[in-house]
Amino acid sequence: MIKKLLNPQTCEKCKLCCVFDIYDIWNTPIFSENMKNKIISFSPQSKFIRKDGGYIFKAENTDSYGNFKCPALSEKGCILGDDKPFICRIFPYMIMELNGMKVITAASVCSEFYNRPLSQLVDFLKDGLADEIFSHADAYPEIIRPYNENYPILLIHN
Numbered sequence: 001m002i003k004k005l006l007n008p009q010t011c012e013k014c015k016l017c018c019v020f021d022i023y024d025i026w027n028t029p030i031f032s033e034n035m036k037n038k039i040i041s042f043s044p045q046s047k048f049i050r051k052d053g054g055y056i057f058k059a060e061n062t063d064s065y066g067n068f069k070c071p072a073l074s075e076k077g078c079i080l081g082d083d084k085p086f087i088c089r090i091f092p093y094m095i096m097e098l099n100g101m102k103v104i105t106a107a108s109v110c111s112e113f114y115n116r117p118l119s120q121l122v123d124f125l126k127d128g129l130a131d132e133i134f135s136h137a138d139a140y141p142e143i144i145r146p147y148n149e150n151y152p153i154l155l156i157h158n
């Protein structure tokens with residue numbers, strides 16, 4: 001979804017957005033039944049917890065840095081491909097709620113994205129992606145995260 005903005009090769013090498021620590025564990029993706037079953041076929045030891053009509057992975061195994069890796073992450077990237085959860089497809093853009101308003105924010109964890117001019121990030125949103133994000137959030141409000149002040153706001157839904 002944002003392949004036109006971010007170089008896929010950079011994402012392939014990085015994979016940082018698929019690894020979580022105790023500070024961003026709240027932001028793990030919600031999987032559908034199909035996605036969960038695909039992940040279990042790939043990684044049978046994965047465990048899941050029901051959440052918001054779907055599933056989140058049970059974060060119990062950390063690496064030596066104390067990080068939790070998404071069980072859908074393989075050496076080559078996400079095994080779900082283009083069928084990955086919506087929040088993964090739009091990341092590092094995020095949809096949040098602030099005082100009853102939907103806002104699109106930027107995650108700083110991706111330096112490739114975060115170091116772009118603000119105008120470029122906003123223009124890319126205005127080119128159709130923002131409408132898609134807001135209408136998806138209307139249909140699936142569980143993807144909306146509470147606003148976090150560490151995430152700069154790029155666009156407000158009006």
Ligand code: SF4
Pocket residue numbers: 017018019029070071072073074077078079080084085088
């Ligand atoms: S579902 Fe795929 S893209 Fe999303 S966090 Fe897991 S590995 Fe990364």
